[in-house]
Amino acid sequence: MQTEEEILKIKKVKNTAVRTVVLRHLLSQEKAQSLKDIENALAYTDRSSIFRTLKTFEENKVIHSIEDGSGMTKYAVCAKGCNCDPKDLHHHFYCTNCDKTFCLFDVPIPKIQLPENFKLQQANMVVKGLCDNCNK
Amino acid sequence: MQTEEEILKIKKVKNTAVRTVVLRHLLSQEKAQSLKDIENALAYTDRSSIFRTLKTFEENKVIHSIEDGSGMTKYAVCAKGCNCDPKDLHHHFYCTNCDKTFCLFDVPIPKIQLPENFKLQQANMVVKGLCDNCNK
DNA sequence: CTTTTACTGCAACTCGATTGCAAAGATTAC
DNA sequence: GTAATCTTTGCAATCGAGTTGCAGTAAAAG
Numbered sequence: 001m002q003t004e005e006e007i008l009k010i011k012k013v014k015n016t017a018v019r020t021v022v023l024r025h026l027l028s029q030e031k032a033q034s035l036k037d038i039e040n041a042l043a044y045t046d047r048s049s050i051f052r053t054l055k056t057f058e059e060n061k062v063i064h065s066i067e068d069g070s071g072m073t074k075y076a077v078c079a080k081g082c083n084c085d086p087k088d089l090h091h092h093f094y095c096t097n098c099d100k101t102f103c104l105f106d107v108p109i110p111k112i113q114l115p116e117n118f119k120l121q122q123a124n125m126v127v128k129g130l131c132d133n134c135n136k
Numbered sequence: 137m138q139t140e141e142e143i144l145k146i147k148k149v150k151n152t153a154v155r156t157v158v159l160r161h162l163l164s165q166e167k168a169q170s171l172k173d174i175e176n177a178l179a180y181t182d183r184s185s186i187f188r189t190l191k192t193f194e195e196n197k198v199i200h201s202i203e204d205g206s207g208m209t210k211y212a213v214c215a216k217g218c219n220c221d222p223k224d225l226h227h228h229f230y231c232t233n234c235d236k237t238f239c240l241f242d243v244p245i246p247k248i249q250l251p252e253n254f255k256l257q258q259a260n261m262v263v264k265g266l267c268d269n270c271n272k
Numbered sequence: 273c274t275t276t277t278a279c280t281g282c283a284a285c286t287c288g289a290t291t292g293c294a295a296a297g298a299t300t301a302c
Numbered sequence: 303g304t305a306a307t308c309t310t311t312g313c314a315a316t317c318g319a320g321t322t323g324c325a326g327t328a329a330a331a332g
Contacts, residue, residue, distance in 0.1 A: 014309085014310090016309090016310065016311085017311090018310080018311070019310095045311095045312090046311070046312045046313070047312095048311080048313080048314095049310080049311050049312065052310080052311085053310095
């Protein structure tokens with residue numbers, strides 16, 4: 001496991017206090033985190049600082065963003081070797097009743113054939129419906 | 137081609153002035169429309185009336201909503217026989233540079249195998265990147 | 273015709289995301 | 303080492319899509 005400092009060094013992002021705690025929090029969580037999640041976890045760090053930190057991380061491929069159907073963009077640390085390609089990701093299921101998000105590891109990511117000269121940056125499938133608990 | 141009145145009758149939605157013009161506008165457009173698009177097109181109809189009309193239409197399967205990566209929910213009239221199933225839909229490509237959305241008719245919708253007792257309501261894949269014009 | 277229910281328009285509000293600005297901190301030039 | 307410059311941070315304010323409360327109007331039911 002790499003430390004926050006090592007990751008930032010590799011990704012050529014200057015280390016600062018805010019960046020360290022944001023990255024540490026993301027690393028410590030199993031699930032992708034929204035800006036609000038991070039804000040709540042880091043009570044003494046300003047929202048806009050976290051926001052700008054996330055943008056910086058994303059630009060430098062320290063993290064990638066996910067739209068999981070909840071309406072809030074979520075962020076997760078890129079795995080080693082992650083190119084933020086669709087193949088590196090998985091889909092999400094959002095329960096419209098209880099607002100929980102589930103990771104769908106079993107649904108294959110389709111091959112995406114884009115028109116000529118289009119460049120793929122990210123792909124994201126959100127499936128919505130009712131989870132087992134709400135589907136009664 | 138069905139008239140607005142016929143569609144509303146079939147879907148058992150009471151016909152009103154606002155509903156007619158909103159549906160007429162949606163039918164007249166090639167691309168899915170956002171609330172804002174509709175608001176701009178119908179200068180004298182209130183935003184919240186359009187909003188509630190869209191909700192009513194969606195509940196009664198007159199239209200379905202689409203998340204195309206632009207950040208705004210878009211709406212399109214259901215085709216005849218549309219069950220709003222994933223198979224009835226297509227994916228979208230959102231250009232992060234020029235903010236245009238393209239329909240991806242050629243990308244197959246994957247079979248979605250949900251966990252036991254989960255109920256699918258909608259599925260939506262958004263692909264982001266650069267369109268041919270911006271990828272230079 | 274009267275009562276009840278549904279629809280509409282306006283204004284206000286929510287909430288996530290984003291920005292302007294000034295202060296603080298870090299880096300570079302001299 | 304100190305001044306000038308650039309970057310990061312915190313605060314407050316703003317944006318914009320979506321949503322709601324409320325009162326007036328229109329339509330349906332009795």
